[in-house]
Amino acid sequence: MNLKKVFAIMLCLTLLLVGCTKTGDNNNNNTDTDNKDTAKDKTFKVAMVTSAGGLGDRSYNDSAYEGLKKIEADMNMEIKVVEPADVSEGEKYLTELAKAGYDLVCTLEYGHADILNTVAPQFPDTRFAIFNIVVDQPNVTSVIFKEHEGSFLAGALAAMVTTDDSIDKTNDQKIISAIGGVQSPGIDKFIVGYEEGAKYIDPDIKVLKGYSNSFGDPAKGKELALVQIDQGSDVVYQIAGGTGEGVFEAVKEKNVFAVGVDSDQDYIVPGNILTSMMKRLDMAMVMLADKLQEGTIGDENIIELGLKEGTELSPMEHTKDMLKPEYLDQLEEIREKIVSGEIKVTDVTKE
DSSP states (O other), X not given: OOHHHHHHHHHHHHHHHHHHHHHHHHHHHTHHHHHHHHHHHSOOEEEEEOOXXXXXXXXXXXXXXXXXXXXXXXXXXXXXXXXXXXXXGHXXXXXXXXXXXXXXXXXXXXXXXXXXXXXXXXXTTSEEEEESXXXXXXXXXXXXXXXXXXXXXXXXXXXXXXXXXXXXXXXSSOEEEEEESSOSHHHHHHHHHHHHHHHHHOTTOEEEEEEOSOSSOHHHHHHHHHHHHHTTOSEEEEESGGGHHHHHHHHHHHTOEEEXXXXXXXXXXXXXXXXXXXXXXXXHHHHHHHHXXXXXXXXXXXXXXXXXXXXXXXXXXXXXXXXXXXXXXXHHHHHHHHHHTSSOOOOGGGO
């Protein structure tokens, strides 16, 4: 065989190898894209386990449920809601939902953290999500809300109005208050932010505090609120889920203000709910579903949502006309300072 023939054969083999290599590279580069495209075409199953109090609280659980319904309607996903009678049932339901093939299992219960640490490793192909607390497992997404930031704004507004004699629902005493459900760092996170916001406006303001030890006891909520109102509070921040229904009854009866929580609760007692600190669980649920569908839900194991990401005060449709324009301007200035980091609000869960 002469040299020309040898050279020609070698050239053909080289071109063939280069072509194969490029084809292989293209296949490898498209793997992630193909997986994500497949994920988009799949009908996903998403389940939600409520926290204590369950649906109907017009607050925390209901806000998340609104997001879940949006997932079903707009993203064509199959959904399921489970309402445990007790926190201890968490292991049972989380396990059953994973075995049933749900792609994403979300729990709203803070007390399920230890349970999830046990259950999640048993189902590595299931994605779990928990709110308000971090669970360090590779298949768990922890969604943390910066409630202290929104609560700071609520406290600042409460301090602005509490001695405003142009509003018939306030008195001349520098006293506001807060009622939490079960005392825990997660609830104190709201209360501390609220107090810091109030004292940012007026260092001399007094903030009364109480706990109902329940997220589903309206009678206890009303009792505590009436005591605080009798002590001079004219703005009562409720951070107690369904217990807050009793707080709303009390402020209506005494014609003072409440501050709602988690959802926009202003409509419940129009004109007597100054504002609501909206965590936007509905938005968080949709965000998780988007990530599930896009195939990116495992990219971040901890997601934090604060004023910058969507946590906010309600539009105050029923009370805005009672407020001086400068109050709203000052609130916006404070919000911008929190987002920029100029104002640092204490997060007691990290201390």
